[in-house]
Amino acid sequence: QVQLVQSGTEVRKPGASVKVSCKTSGYTFINYVVTWVRQAPGQGLEWMGWISAYNGNTNYAQKFQGRVTMTTDTSTTTAYMELRSLTSDDTAIYYCARVDGYNLDWFDPWGQGTLVTVSS
Amino acid sequence: QSALTQPPSASGSPGQSVSISCTGTSSDLGGYNYVSWYQQHPGKAPKLIIYEVSKRPSGVPDRFSGSKSGNTASLTVSGLQTEDEADYYCCSYAGSNKYVFGSGTKVTVL
Numbered sequence: 001q002v003q004l005v006q007s008g009t010e011v012r013k014p015g016a017s018v019k020v021s022c023k024t025s026g027y028t029f030i031n032y033v034v035t036w037v038r039q040a041p042g043q044g045l046e047w048m049g050w051i052s053a054y055n056g057n058t059n060y061a062q063k064f065q066g067r068v069t070m071t072t073d074t075s076t077t078t079a080y081m082e083l084r085s086l087t088s089d090d091t092a093i094y095y096c097a098r099v100d101g102y103n104l105d106w107f108d109p110w111g112q113g114t115l116v117t118v119s120s
Numbered sequence: 121q122s123a124l125t126q127p128p129s130a131s132g133s134p135g136q137s138v139s140i141s142c143t144g145t146s147s148d149l150g151g152y153n154y155v156s157w158y159q160q161h162p163g164k165a166p167k168l169i170i171y172e173v174s175k176r177p178s179g180v181p182d183r184f185s186g187s188k189s190g191n192t193a194s195l196t197v198s199g200l201q202t203e204d205e206a207d208y209y210c211c212s213y214a215g216s217n218k219y220v221f222g223s224g225t226k227v228t229v230l
Contacts, residue, residue: 061121
């Protein structure tokens with residue numbers, strides 16, 4: 001079955017960077033796009049961007065432009081999301097999800113989430 | 121890109137129906153038939169329950185249905201069950217390969 005398994009909890013100080021991984025299995029990695037979504041404590045979902053596993057093309061939400069980098073490693077079928085210049089506002093659970101549909105319009109399935117805490 | 125607007129809460133008794141609205145603009149929700157809905161139980165990852173406005177993935181009960189009119193999409197849960205108590209989020213394609221989520225609705229089964 002299709003699975004996305006994310007890396008564990010991270011704690012960072014303000015100004016630092018974090019890189020979250022998303023190991024995929026059960027499907028042909030390069031045929032799909034992976035998206036990243038975050039959820040601050042008690043808040044809603046926020047779309048961050050996506051990356052094509054086929055050619056590495058990315059598309060980031062304007063809010064994160066210049067501060068986020070999404071990459072993939074086709075040899076290990078893993079997607080990565082790196083966020084830099086962290087502030088306390090970046091404290092959130094970060095999810096990866098496979099993007100599906102001919103028009104890339106839905107997200108399924110999702111990883112279990114990675115909690116990133118930013119605190120001095 | 122502003123979040124789509126959802127009511128903060130909705131509720132119903134077991135067996136009843138509850139509907140959740142999701143309002144956007146002509147630049148996002150109103151401009152495309154690419155609306156999806158996600159169910160999220162506390163402490164869990166979101167789960168897809170509706171895609172392309174009204175289609176249900178395999179395994180999702182037919183108690184869940186979706187529709188859209190103009191700039192507003194709706195999710196209806198018929199025959200409410202206790203396990204339907206969760207947060208629900210809509211999501212729409214917003215052009216230029218970007219997406220926007222709704223603000224979320226907490227559904228309570230009374």
